[in-house]
Amino acid sequence: MHTSSVCGHSLPESEPLLLDPETAAQMAALFKALSDPTRVRIIAALSEGEWCVYDLAQILEMTHSAISHQLQTLRALRVVRYRKEGRHVFYALDDEHIRDLFQQSLEHARHA
Amino acid sequence: MHTSSVCGHSLPESEPLLLDPETAAQMAALFKALSDPTRVRIIAALSEGEWCVYDLAQILEMTHSAISHQLQTLRALRVVRYRKEGRHVFYALDDEHIRDLFQQSLEHARHA
DNA sequence: CTAATATATGAGTACTTGTTCATATATAGA
DNA sequence: TCTATATATGAACAAGTACTCATATATTAG
Numbered sequence: 001m002h003t004s005s006v007c008g009h010s011l012p013e014s015e016p017l018l019l020d021p022e023t024a025a026q027m028a029a030l031f032k033a034l035s036d037p038t039r040v041r042i043i044a045a046l047s048e049g050e051w052c053v054y055d056l057a058q059i060l061e062m063t064h065s066a067i068s069h070q071l072q073t074l075r076a077l078r079v080v081r082y083r084k085e086g087r088h089v090f091y092a093l094d095d096e097h098i099r100d101l102f103q104q105s106l107e108h109a110r111h112a
Numbered sequence: 113m114h115t116s117s118v119c120g121h122s123l124p125e126s127e128p129l130l131l132d133p134e135t136a137a138q139m140a141a142l143f144k145a146l147s148d149p150t151r152v153r154i155i156a157a158l159s160e161g162e163w164c165v166y167d168l169a170q171i172l173e174m175t176h177s178a179i180s181h182q183l184q185t186l187r188a189l190r191v192v193r194y195r196k197e198g199r200h201v202f203y204a205l206d207d208e209h210i211r212d213l214f215q216q217s218l219e220h221a222r223h224a
Numbered sequence: 225c226t227a228a229t230a231t232a233t234g235a236g237t238a239c240t241t242g243t244t245c246a247t248a249t250a251t252a253g254a
Numbered sequence: 255t256c257t258a259t260a261t262a263t264g265a266a267c268a269a270g271t272a273c274t275c276a277t278a279t280a281t282t283a284g
Contacts (some may be wrong), residue, residue, distance in 0.1 A: 004148040006166045007163070007166060007167050007202070008115070008202050018153065018156070018157065018171055019152065019153050019156040019218075021153070023218075023221055023222070024149040024150075024152040024153045024163050025149045026158070026221045026224075027146070027149075027152050027214075027217050027218065027221050028146065028147055028148055028151075028152050029166060030217055030220070030221070031143045031144075031146040031147040031152075031217065032143075032147040034139070034140065034147075035140055035143040035144040035146075035147040036138075036140055036271085036272075037133060037136040037137045037139075037140045038197075038272080038273095039140075040130045040136040040139050040140050040143075041130065041131050041133070041136045042175065044130070044131040045130065046138070051119070052119045052230080052231090053230070053231060053232090054119065054229090054230060054231085055119055059130055060130070063273085063274075063275095064230075064231070064232095064271095065231090065232085065233090065273080065274070065275080066272075066273060066274080067230060068230095068232060068233080069232090069233085069272075069273075070234095070272080071200065071231095072232080072233085073271095073272095085232090085274045086281065086282070087229060087230045087231080087280075087282065088230065088281095089230080089231065089232095090119070097216075097217070097220045097224075097232085097242095098218050099216065100216065101143075101213065101216065102139075104209075104212065104214065104216070105139050105142055105143065105209075106131075106135075106139065108125075108142070108209045109135055109139050109142070112134070112209075148241085148242075150242080161229095164260080164261090165260070165261060165262090166259090166260060166261085174243090175241080175243085175244075176246070176261070176262095177245080177246095177261090177262085177263085178242075178243060178244080179261095180260095180261060180262060180263080181243075181262090181263085182242080183261095183262095184242095184262080184263085185242095187239095196251095198251065198252070198260090199250075199251045199252065199259060199260045199261080200251095200260065200261085201260080201261060201262090219276075222236075
């Protein structure tokens with residue numbers, strides 16, 4: 001009978017160890033923004049400056065619709081912000097943290 | 113007639129700007145490891161030390177099967193390594209970079 | 225005004241994913 | 255050996271996702 005086996009290892013009793021589900025979900029949502037190749041490429045482009053949907057579609061060689069859908073996803077995640085100028089809508093990174101995560105993992109990918 | 117509009121903005125010609133699809137896919141795969149709340153909580157626990165499947169299931173209050181399936185996913189992504197000891201299989205973080213990404217986003221989540 | 229351009233968005237669809245359930249394998253203890 | 259324990263794994267299923275296509279909206283040019 002044992003309700004909290006530790007397989008012979010000792011639990012650090014004062015430590016959190018278990019992330020509360022809410023924080024875990026929040027972190028997972030952030031990483032989800034970067035868990036798709038198209039969004040990674042969009043963020044790569046936006047880390048150089050702001051771009052309109054039209055140019056992003058050309059740069060990534062994808063349809064405007066596909067890009068626009070992904071941008072709505074990134075907007076919902078508060079990763080990007082936008083600015084209207086005439087017929088164009090310019091998108092830019094809104095969250096500095098995303099840029100850090102992106103850069104850090106880019107360096108890792110490049111010599112891994 | 114224009115095949116490379118820049119919406120009035122100038123392209124930094126010497127810059128990459130566009131991430132090659134292969135690198136983008138590689139980065140997306142890494143972030144995918146952290147894009148699920150269950151995996152985030154597993155990684156949170158493993159960042160404190162190694163744990164066997166049995167204990168992880170108790171800590172997260174989930175079935176052994178669900179935990180085991182996720183661990184196979186993390187193994188495939190080379191995020192965790194394992195060590196057999198008797199009936200138990202102890203898992204630990206294999207990739208130091210994951211710990212960095214995890215810690216960085218945890219700090220962000222905690223005062224965001 | 226009309227026509228063209230830039231973007232947004234809903235529906236549809238193929239694909240992926242996270243879990244449960246049942247079952248299989250492996251090790252330890254009696 | 256037989257039984258209980260620890261983990262792994264395949265099938266099934268519901269939910270989510272990334273795209274295409276068609277269409278809608280908004281702005282500019284003529």
